[in-house]
Amino acid sequence: MVWRQLLASLRFLVVMTVLLGLAYPAAVTLAAQAFGSRAAGSLLTDADGRVVGSALLGQAFGPEWFQGRPSASAYSGETSGGTNLSPASSDQADARAQRKADLVAANPEAIGPVPEDALTASASGLDPHISVAYALWQVPRVARERGVDAGALRNLVAAATEPAPLDFLGQDSVNVTRLNFSLAGGVQR
Amino acid sequence: MTPALAGVLSVLCVVVILVVIHVPLGSWIHRVFTSEHHTRAERAVYRLVGVDPDGEQRWTTYAVSVLAFSGASILLLFGFLLGQGFLPWSQGRSMNVDTALNTAVSFVTNTNWQSYAGEAGTGYLVQAAGLTVQNFLSAAVGLAVAIAVVRALARQDSDRIGNFWVDVTRGTLRILLPLAVLAAVALVAGGVVQNLIEPTTITTIGGGQQVLQGGLVASQESIKELGTNGGGFFNANSAHPFENPNGWTNLLEVVLLLAISSALPYTYGLMVKDRRQGFALAGAMGVLMVGAMALLTWSEVAGGSLEGKEQRFGTAWSAIFASATTGTSTGAVSAMHESLQPLSGGVALLNMMLGELSPGGVGTGLYSMLVMVVLTVFIAGLMVGRTPELLGKTIGRREVTLVSLALLITPTLVLVGTGIALVNPVSLDAMSTAGPHGLSEMLYAFTSAANNNGSAFAGLSADQPFLNLALATCMLLGRFVPIVAVLAFAGGVARQGRRPATAGTMPTSTASFAGFLVVIILIVAGLTYFPSLALGSIAEALS
Numbered sequence: 049m050v051w052r053q054l055l056a057s058l059r060f061l062v063v064m065t066v067l068l069g070l071a072y073p074a075a076v077t078l079a080a081q082a083f084g085s086r087a088a089g090s091l092l093t094d095a096d097g098r099v100v101g102s103a104l105l106g107q108a109f110g111p112e113w114f115q116g117r118p119s120a121s122a123y124s125g126e127t128s129g130g131t132n133l134s135p136a137s138s139d140q141a142d143a144r145a146q147r148k149a150d151l152v153a154a155n156p157e158a159i160g161p162v163p164e165d166a167l168t169a170s171a172s173g174l175d176p177h178i179s180v181a182y183a184l185w186q187v188p189r190v191a192r193e194r195g196v197d198a199g200a201l202r203n204l205v206a207a208a209t210e211p212a213p214l215d216f217l218g219q220d221s222v223n224v225t226r227l228n229f230s231l232a233g234g235v236q237r
Numbered sequence: 238m239t240p241a242l243a244g245v246l247s248v249l250c251v252v253v254i255l256v257v258i259h260v261p262l263g264s265w266i267h268r269v270f271t272s273e274h275h276t277r278a279e280r281a282v283y284r285l286v287g288v289d290p291d292g293e294q295r296w297t298t299y300a301v302s303v304l305a306f307s308g309a310s311i312l313l314l315f316g317f318l319l320g321q322g323f324l325p326w327s328q329g330r331s332m333n334v335d336t337a338l339n340t341a342v343s344f345v346t347n348t349n350w351q352s353y354a355g356e357a358g359t360g361y362l363v364q365a366a367g368l369t370v371q372n373f374l375s376a377a378v379g380l381a382v383a384i385a386v387v388r389a390l391a392r393q394d395s396d397r398i399g400n401f402w403v404d405v406t407r408g409t410l411r412i413l414l415p416l417a418v419l420a421a422v423a424l425v426a427g428g429v430v431q432n433l434i435e436p437t438t439i440t441t442i443g444g445g446q447q448v449l450q451g452g453l454v455a456s457q458e459s460i461k462e463l464g465t466n467g468g469g470f471f472n473a474n475s476a477h478p479f480e481n482p483n484g485w486t487n488l489l490e491v492v493l494l495l496a497i498s499s500a501l502p503y504t505y506g507l508m509v510k511d512r513r514q515g516f517a518l519a520g521a522m523g524v525l526m527v528g529a530m531a532l533l534t535w536s537e538v539a540g541g542s543l544e545g546k547e548q549r550f551g552t553a554w555s556a557i558f559a560s561a562t563t564g565t566s567t568g569a570v571s572a573m574h575e576s577l578q579p580l581s582g583g584v585a586l587l588n589m590m591l592g593e594l595s596p597g598g599v600g601t602g603l604y605s606m607l608v609m610v611v612l613t614v615f616i617a618g619l620m621v622g623r624t625p626e627l628l629g630k631t632i633g634r635r636e637v638t639l640v641s642l643a644l645l646i647t648p649t650l651v652l653v654g655t656g657i658a659l660v661n662p663v664s665l666d667a668m669s670t671a672g673p674h675g676l677s678e679m680l681y682a683f684t685s686a687a688n689n690n691g692s693a694f695a696g697l698s699a700d701q702p703f704l705n706l707a708l709a710t711c712m713l714l715g716r717f718v719p720i721v722a723v724l725a726f727a728g729g730v731a732r733q734g735r736r737p738a739t740a741g742t743m744p745t746s747t748a749s750f751a752g753f754l755v756v757i758i759l760i761v762a763g764l765t766y767f768p769s770l771a772l773g774s775i776a777e778a779l780s
Contacts, residue, residue, distance in 0.1 A: 053298075056305075056402065064409070069366030069370040077431050086426070089449060089479065105479070107443060110443055128354075133544060134576060169544060171570075172478060177547070215243075219550075
């Protein structure tokens, strides 16, 4: 009885591997072509046609750009994940204090408290988003570093703001990658 | 909108969607498993596999089929993971022997604990043709076992409980596959990637370097949630923007992972020809699910920390996902559970400790709940001095023994396993922190493995031979001991006749029975796990 069932199992696995492991992903991949660039990762290309990132993934940026949230993987793309620190731990309190001190030093002209999302590392390490408050908090620094008008930057922030679907499926967020892409003169299609 | 209002709306939104879909989905599952008709595709499968679809099995043969099939699946997947380097589309990725064994056991038992990182351990081919296949089949096996148990309860004077090959084939082809195709396409529309592009290093906007990953992600993501599997294509799982890019995909994923398990009580009611029986189970599952979800959401919204969370989801939806994934044995995560508030981490643990029945995994949730129903009937019968009965079936010594076995194996594995790991220097080295939080980290790992959940307090460096093998053992026993026990139970009740209901029969379809069921579930879990929760999450929350 056992041998007969084992033989049936092996045959069943072969049939199902062809169907579920090859035909099904292939069919979804074909259907995915209908959605254009999304299946490929919502890539952003510069004027020369070079891929400079994905609109879905955060990147590491210097002070002359808007910056994303702290990342446990430094936005490498080869790994993903968080710090796994407990919010009740002293390690987390130390990390928050350090991040806060660094941000305040780098943004002497910023107004108001440092927003929560600026002090905490994301779950994926590739979070492309920050809060609207954190984006506006960075405007004076970016304006100074680039020598541009703060008002123009605030308009760019508004354009890169993605509202929460239906107002409650998540929260309003600014896509830093898209924001910096338009700052660099990129045009999104 | 205030965060509190958004949190309330969000929980309500999930509940309303489940209430709306559980009737049509449950009816459809009922039709699939009671139909006399085999489709042409199914006939072709039976011919290729060499089984007679019209010959039903005794419970022993059914159990042997489950075990033989799962054993063959583990061996094949283990070989596939080790040999992926010899095949195309491996992206040069590989696994150690103990990691591969742990992974094979993990995906076949519907646990999807991952001691490897998706970006480093598994190439595109093995993810699609190995892991995705088991995402379907492990869910179909759980569904088949649940249907066989319900079928046995609906029968009388029969020594047969159904045909495993028919159940698993129908579950795959008629339920999981069509829903997975629809969900995968919807996920791509939302931005989830689906391609065979090699990982590419690009120069970023700011002039740095970043590796862009590709892969057949959407096709795996949809069945990962729908089949309550939870194994992420990437290490960050559903927190990774390529797996879960926005609020819409997040809502879809939460609904997918709850959908089938929430609909199965309705299927149960239809199969035993008394829909109120199904409503009682759905009510008990719903109370536990909403209670945990509300508590976890409140804890996170009040805590306000975004550590280990994605900005686009925020605290409320991170909490809802965490509650849904631990209450369904899915184990996918959209936020890092180790960075949840201490109270939230405790609720996530408790969700698993309840035995994965609120509403639990695909199939496993229903049969785990039926185990608790039998226990509740037995205890209630003792309290009022009546012969315990369920649907006219006498709950005698054999039934209670089997149910106790199914019930006690997981806490035994969790507590003994955690105990051993906490005195073993090798596994102690794997912990990222000491104190109550460290205890929770290890307790979470064994709870997750033995209950076939798969989520983690991911600070634990679990990719080491001792933990890989210890957790694989927990996953195996935590999956197959209950399955064999409930199938043996099914064999016994199918043979019984059905006693007619009298004025002395205790009804199992009333709200008061559902309430008593919830109380028994909480008492059993509380008595078993309170000391370990007190030393871990509760101590941390109070300090």
